[in-house]
Every structure is written in structure tokens, then in C-alpha cells.
Amino acid sequence: MDSRQQSVKIVGVTKELPQFSRETPDIMPLLDGWLVNKDERFKRKVKKIFGNAAVDKRYSIMSPEEVFSATSFEEKNDIYIREVIKLGEKVLDKALKKVQWNATDLDYIITVSCTGIMIPSLDAYLINSLQLRQDVVRLPVTEMGCAAGISAMVYANEFLKANPGKRAAIIAVESPTATFQLDDYSMANVVSAAIFGDGAACALLSSHEEDHGPQIVDTGMYHFYDAEQMMGFSLTNMGLKMILDPAVPDTIAEHFPMIIHPFLEKNALKIEDIDHLIFHPGGKKIVQTVEALFGEMGKNIDNTKEVLRLYGNMSSVTVLYVLERFMERGMQPGDHGLMLSFGPGFSAQRVLLKSPD
Structure with a gap:
């Protein structure tokens, strides 16, 4: 085939x-x-x-x-x-x-x-x-x-x-x-x-031969143990009531190395090899936390911050707005992109992309 x-x-x-x-x-x-x-x-x-x-x-x-x-x-x-x-x-x-x-x-x-x-x-x-x-x-x-x-x-x-x-x-x-x-x-x-x-x-x-675009190299989920209470909705008589633990940014920071490095190593890559960070902007504190962690690795999440500024956090939708910005601006041949988001569970979701050579 x-x-x-x-x-x-x-x-x-x-x-x-x-x-x-x-x-x-x-x-x-x-x-x-x-x-x-x-x-x-x-x-x-x-x-x-x-x-x-x-x-x-x-x-x-x-x-x-x-x-x-x-x-x-x-x-x-x-x-x-x-x-x-x-x-x-x-x-x-x-x-x-x-x-x-x-x-x-x-x-x-x-x-x-x-x-x-x-x-x-x-x-x-x-x-x-x-x-x-x-x-x-x-x-x-x-x-x-x-x-x-x-x-x-x-x-x-x-x-x-x-x-x-x-x-x-x-x-x-x-x-x-x-x-x-x-x-x-x-x-x-x-x-x-x-x-x-x-x-x-x-x-x-x-997966059609005649279609073109950035390729999905790998995907992965990372689940935090004993963190179900950190984020979600409680169904009340008045509707869906937000659950949002203030400890979320610190919890992400604590797990960040395990979320990022093994996933990239599995694909023979390091964070230095990633050209585009396509990160979901949960909110200002989470953005600052992840920006500091990526900043230590010499990377930026400027597009993430701009999407948050222009539209706010639109839950599941937001990371696709960040992805659209990267695709419209064009990825260079052979560039790697890392998509990353966090959600209830508590969990991190990752997608590794590569622009065609």
C-alpha cells in the first residue's frame, strides 16, 4: 500500500x-x-x-x-x-x-x-x-x-x-x-x-492520496491520577456550574516534563526540534505558566496569547483557532508543530505535526 x-x-x-x-x-x-x-x-x-x-x-x-x-x-x-x-x-x-x-x-x-x-x-x-x-x-x-x-x-x-x-x-x-x-x-x-x-x-x-497539508506524525493522551475534581461542570437546577480549581496551573507545571519530553522522545525529537507550539489558551495564569516553561526551552506561544486576547477561551474550539493561524501563515517544509491542550479528567492531549518536505 x-x-x-x-x-x-x-x-x-x-x-x-x-x-x-x-x-x-x-x-x-x-x-x-x-x-x-x-x-x-x-x-x-x-x-x-x-x-x-x-x-x-x-x-x-x-x-x-x-x-x-x-x-x-x-x-x-x-x-x-x-x-x-x-x-x-x-x-x-x-x-x-x-x-x-x-x-x-x-x-x-x-x-x-x-x-x-x-x-x-x-x-x-x-x-x-x-x-x-x-x-x-x-x-x-x-x-x-x-x-x-x-x-x-x-x-x-x-x-x-x-x-x-x-x-x-x-x-x-x-x-x-x-x-x-x-x-x-x-x-x-x-x-x-x-x-x-x-x-x-x-x-x-x-488519508486520501490527493489531499495535502501538515501530516499527523503521532498523537497521545496523558492522564493525571486523582485529579477529577480539578475541572469540569456540576449539573445543577440552574444549569452547568463551572468547576475550576486554582491549583490547575501549578499541577500542569508539575507534570509538564512528563507530558512533553517522553512524547517527543518516542518520535526521536526534542523540544528544540519543534518549530511551532499550537497550545490551547486555558486562561492567563495557565498561559503564563506554560509560557514560562516553554520560555526556558527557548520557545514562545505568541499565537496562543493572541487568540486568547482576540476571542477568549472558547473551550474545545480555541486550539483550532491557534492551528488556523499557523496554517494560514504557512509552515516551512519539514517544520514540526506540537498541539497541546488540557481538560477535565484531568488530562493533557497532544498531536505532533510535520509539514511535508
Whole structure:
């Protein structure tokens, strides 16, 4: 069998943004209304968190006024379903047109979202609205949080390696703003509101000989023991309540050498051989932690910081925005890229890329 036919390539990445957006200064008056009954010290603390989040602008499927209004879980989830379907259809259609594929060219479709609940999942709606083939294989990934964009790439890679000459789409759509809890003044809710935004992305992958793009050299997951409580959602009567342990950055730093070096060594590489760091920006503190660790190795994560600044953390979607920036700017022949994200479990997900020689 032709080895070129077996290699899995990322053919294209596309993004789509929701209709509503606000720059950080424009959110401050809305915070005044939310915090009206709180003492001045707490108000200043919350505004400082928003101001120092390293996020200049956030997009949302709801108007800012809707986000800060007393809507029920059912009402917010209904908006989530409606808007996720719209964004998923738009971003998949845009991605297919970008690489000049037909909808019927897809053999495998993975949809990714953890910020709402819908059954049937998004992929069922996409099969109908874009008229995908009736035998397309579908996989919804719903409970892996921020790591799921890379998780989906791991699953797509396994499918395509086993099935040469096939094509896959990963569609990630997230609305963290739909999980905002109006009556929750915990630091987890405040911090998540400050760093998160909504968005959608689509990555198209292929094991077809005639398709081109950066090749997936290897993938891997790294699971932290006894850390389930560090990140996730608690399902309450008012919706999905954020769980975000302040110890996450330190925990990442502690495990960082084991996450990075053995994975690269398995592929006869060192961190010095990596030309592009395609890292999911969890938030300012995690970015600073990872930037310091990579900085010691002579690397930067400037594109990661820029995506956080422009859009906020869009959960699973965000790393695909970082990947899009690298692909649009062009990787030099033979360049290596390392994709990295962290999510509930607690876990780290990795993908090693190489630009064709």
C-alpha cells in the first residue's frame, strides 16, 4: 500500500464567530448591574479579574443583556441548541468550500461541544442540513471540555489511519456564556466569565492520496491520577456550574516534563526540534505558566496569547483557532508543530505535526 496514502493530513481549518460581541470595557457596566448588591471591595475584585484576564473581546451566542438576565437552564439550553446548529452548519459549509470538497466527500464526522445538552447531537442536524452521505460515520464528543478539540483529532487520526483514502471533519462549537450562573458569585464563576467566550471551528482531515497539508506524525493522551475534581461542570437546577480549581496551573507545571519530553522522545525529537507550539489558551495564569516553561526551552506561544486576547477561551474550539493561524501563515517544509491542550479528567492531549518536505 502506498505510504503517502496512509498518512493523515490536516487539509484545512476554518472558524466562525457568533453574532454578538463586546470589548472588555463595554462589559464593565453590565457587571455593575450584576454586582449591585455586593460590597465595593468585591466589585473592585471582580472588575480587576475581568480587566486583567488578557482578553480584549468576547463573542457570544446571546446578547450581553441576555447573559446577565435571569433565564432558566431550559431557556439558555434552547438558545444553545438553536445557535450551535446554526454555527455548526455555517462553519462546516465554509470549511468544505475552502478546500473545494463536497459534503458527500466526508466519510467521518466528529462534533465537539460540552457547554450544553442536546440529543440528537449536532452531527445529526449537519447530516440533514448539508445532505451528508447516509452512511457517514458520526461521533459526538461531549464531555472532554477544553481538551476535546485535540481529542477529536486523535479519534479522526485513528479512523483515517485505519481507512486510507477517507476524509473526516471535526466541528467544534462551544458557548461557555450559556453556562454563566447569575446567582453564583464564586471565584470559579467569576473567572470563567472573565476568560471564556463562544465560537466555532472546523478542521478537515484526510488519508486520501490527493489531499495535502501538515501530516499527523503521532498523537497521545496523558492522564493525571486523582485529579477529577480539578475541572469540569456540576449539573445543577440552574444549569452547568463551572468547576475550576486554582491549583490547575501549578499541577500542569508539575507534570509538564512528563507530558512533553517522553512524547517527543518516542518520535526521536526534542523540544528544540519543534518549530511551532499550537497550545490551547486555558486562561492567563495557565498561559503564563506554560509560557514560562516553554520560555526556558527557548520557545514562545505568541499565537496562543493572541487568540486568547482576540476571542477568549472558547473551550474545545480555541486550539483550532491557534492551528488556523499557523496554517494560514504557512509552515516551512519539514517544520514540526506540537498541539497541546488540557481538560477535565484531568488530562493533557497532544498531536505532533510535520509539514511535508
